Amino acid sequence: MEETLKILVVDAEEVDRIAVRSALTKAGVRMELFEVRDGNDAFSALSTTAYDCVFLNYHLLDQDALTLIQQLRSSEIKVPLVVLTAQGDEQIAVQLLKAGATDYLSKSRISPETLTQVLRSAIRVYRAEMQAALANQQLRETHEQLIRKNQELERQQQHIQMQNFNLLEASQLKSDFLATMSHELRTPMNAIIGFSQILLRPKFGQLTHQQADMIERILNNGKHLLMLVNEVLDFSKLEAGRLDLKAEIFDLSKVINLAVGEMRSLADAKNLSLLVQTDLQNSLIFNDPVRLKQILINLLSNAIKFTESGEIWVGVKELAENRVVIQVGDTGIGIAPKNFKRIFEAFRQVDQTITRKYPGTGLGLAIIDSLVRMMGGKIFLESKLGIGSMFKIELPRQITLSTVAADAPASQLDADGVFCSAKNHHQSSSQASKASIGYPKFKL
Template sequence: MEETLKILVVDADEIDRMAVRSALTKAGVQMELSEVSDGNHAFSALSTTAYDCVFLNYHLLNQDALTLIQQLRSSEIKVPLIVLTDQRDEEIAVQLLKAGATDYLSKSRISPENLTQVLRSAIRVYRAEMQAALATQQLRETHEQLIRKNQELERQQQCIQMQNFNLLEASKLKSDFLATMSHELRTPMNAIIGFSQILLRPKFTQLTHQQADMIERILNNGKHLLMLVNEVLDFSKLEAGRLDLKAEIFDLSKVINLAVGELRSLADAKNLSLFVQTDLQNTLVFNDPIRIKQILMNLLSNAIKFTESGEIWVEVKELAENRVVIQVGDTGIGIAPINFKRIFEAFRQVDQTITRKYPGTGLGLAIIDSLVRMMGGKIFLESKLGIGSMFKIELPRQITLSNVATNAPASQLDADGVFCSAKNHHSSFQASKASIGYPKFKL
């Protein structure tokens, strides 16, 4: 053995101690050897000094090895113990091993080879036991830590569940509040709009140009405010799952032309060209005409708002599997790819500052997304900064009301391929414009 071992020999017989010392020396064991003659001195030495191994004579003064071993083990003193027995004492070897002895050896067999072999084996077994005990202790501590962590996780989960419950309750209260306030605001707004329209009738009263201009502004701002209120009301209904589609058979081209006609003045005010092309063999669909018009009005309003010059166009055409697609394109400011998904989030706008150039609630596209999903359709967006945007709405020609899911999860617009890749946008965008063909007829 290369390492220096601290060895204790416990034996009242000097000759026996000398035999052990001689055998270890002849075996070439590197050691620091200590000797004591009785159990009390042995216990005291082992209590204060760490030994690598103890050779213990079974017969001690006023005590036997079995008693000393039990005393050592009960005091949590752990050290390899090799009991040296007389030949007639080998019958009690089992008792010694059960009490905590590591091994035993008959004095008649003491030799450098035998003693070294027993010493190596005892130390190896002891160290293996210590490693196993350490591993067991570590496992026990890890198990206790896991129990504590599980308890903490359970506590946190309960807190999260309570927070979720409170959030759901707060969200419901917020939705109810928005619905109530929106409903209450519509009544006075309708009155303002109605009286403004009456005042603008020539036969009702004679107004100066300045008075007519002021009332016109009241009317326009009232309509705008009513539109914002309606958006909030629709969103609160969608969020609460209380908005229902009222489907009927109607002429899709007429609804589209009606929506375009209502917004044409806004496009003309900005000198924007507004074109429409309908390519449907059958223009009849089964859907909610009011919501279809609302979708189109929102898309066209956004296109006009974010386009400073150029064109806006609407295209309607057939798709396979009894579906139709409505496309609204513009040559406006465009949308960066990073904002493709964000713009469909409620109350989210690309520019969130209070000094933003383009006003609005940020609910328009969120409402469109929800309505399209209720109809069993999909939204596709192609856009590039500085070139323009195109929103494509794919819808079934006949919606199934039994499958309407007002509380369906939000569309995974980017994961499901709803958005086209920005790097492929330019060619597809130009191809879409070319497919429409210019000039178009104006309504």
């Protein structure tokens, strides 16, 4: 062996100690050899010094080897132990191995070759056992760490579940509060609007120009506030899953013209052209006319709000697979691609500051997105900053009333950078891209 080994020989007989020393020396073992005569000295030596191997005679002066081995093991002193036995002690040797001895060798077989072989084997077995014990210890520690981590994960999961429950409860309470407050606010707002309209009628007396102007402001602001309240109420219903579509057969062209007619005065106030183009062979569809008109009013309101000059246009035409597409475009400020998804989020606007130029609740497009998905449709958005925006809504001619917003897929962008409110839209978005408008000219 290349390394220098510390070897302890425990034997009361000097002749036996000499035999072991001589055999190891002749075998060329590099070693530091230490000798003691009894078990107590051996225990003291092993308690204070680490040895690479111990040759232990079974018969000691003060005790037998089995007692010493048990004493060492109980004190957790670990060292390769080779027990030297007399002739006929083989049965005893088996007991010693069970107690913790590494190997045994009959004194009659001591020779340089056998002693060296037993020495090498004992050290190799001992080191393998130590490595296995270390690996087992590491496995136990790892297992304990995993148990602790699993326990911590379970605690965290329970905490998260509790937080989710609290969030759901808070969300439900918020939705209920919004619905209740919206209902409560609509009653006085309707009264304000109604009485303002009555005061403006000539048969109730002539008003000065200043008085008429003030009442018109009350009326207009009341209508605006009622619209905001209605948005909050619709959103709370959509969020709670309590908004149902009331479908019927109606003329799509008439609903579009009604929506455009209601918004024309706002466009005229900003000197904006408001154009309509219908290209339908059959204008009858099965949908909710009230909600479809609401979608158009919201889109037109946004288009007028964010357009300072130029034109607003509305178009409708046939699509394959018994579908129609409604387009609302403008020559307004446009939307950056990074904000395509954000504008469809509830209470989200591109400008979130309290000093923003364009007011609103940030619910309009979120409501539109939910309603369109309830109708089994998709929204496409094309926009360029400083040039304008185009919203395209694809709808089936006949909606399925079992379709609910919760089952509809989330909004996303397609490969061409066209925003769409549904997943399976690649073919449709491609068609929409090819049919895109040329800014600022009106084109379907």
